[in-house]
Amino acid sequence: MAAAVEIKNLSIRNANGRPLVHNSSFSLESGKTYCLLGESGSGKTLTSKAILGMLPEGLQMSGDIMLHGKDLNRLSKREWRKIRGKQVGVIFQHPEQALHPSIPIGRQLCDLMLSHLPISRYEAEKQAEKMLSQVFLKDTAHVMKSYSHELSGGMNQRVMIAMALLLRPEVVIADEPTSALDVTTQAEVISLLHHLILELNMSMLFITHDILLAGYLADTIGVMRDGEMIEQGSAARILGQPEHEYTRQLCRYRSQRLLGKGGASPNASSSTAVQRNEWKANSE
């Protein structure tokens, strides 16, 4: 069976020809989670934007991007719009990247459904509200009528997850979706996302600078640095037998955090609550 997403020799250059992502190849297998792990500026977001057909103007891309064996390189803008939302759901870091500030949440969810599915607005409203309850939002009727700025950070992140999963896409791309949240809310949202992805049997590309999050979520981890994929493999292998010195450094940091010794992160992050959950899971 073809991989959910397959990237072959992806390179992205800026207008001066400087490589921002260099010859990166990886596969996201169906029903699995692949974490792209790397420090700021390593090329993770550009990689995800390339997969979504949303690279900023002025950047040059080469290589192949396949979605279930379909070559995405040759798609028109119109074809891309059909794929985003329906086949690939996206969860961004900040609500303002996905949610319109002056349209109520319920209408945004309904409009997304109506632009892809032949259903009535009444049916779309019912399904949207059901999805909001699936992400454990309380008082869904109230959330449907609310604007994004009236909700907390954690609630907005749940709404974005609802929006990304609404059309049951085969693939979800989540780019640092919780790094703007406090650690407790982060743990709740990550565990919700993990649970839904498994329950709905989706494939997820999760982008993070946080090795604790990658260890918690990933089946496979790809480590990026300065635009290069320096190492990739099963999460167990990467975390247990890292080959590259940079990955070893990240793993030492992870061990210190799991043992509660703190220590400076090579790429500064503090997922204490998620780490506590992971530790709990490991010790059960």
Ligand SMILES: Nc1ncnc2c1ncn2[C@@H]1O[C@H](COP(=O)(O)OP(=O)(O)OP(=O)(O)O)[C@@H](O)[C@H]1O
């Ligand atoms: N539109 C652009 N034009 C030129 N260079 C860019 C553009 N967007 C990103 N870059 C550069 O490409 C490199 C990779 O950026 P990218 O956003 O993919 O990194 P990242 O790993 O996602 O980091 P972060 O976690 O900080 O977002 C960086 O050096 C960045 O400055």
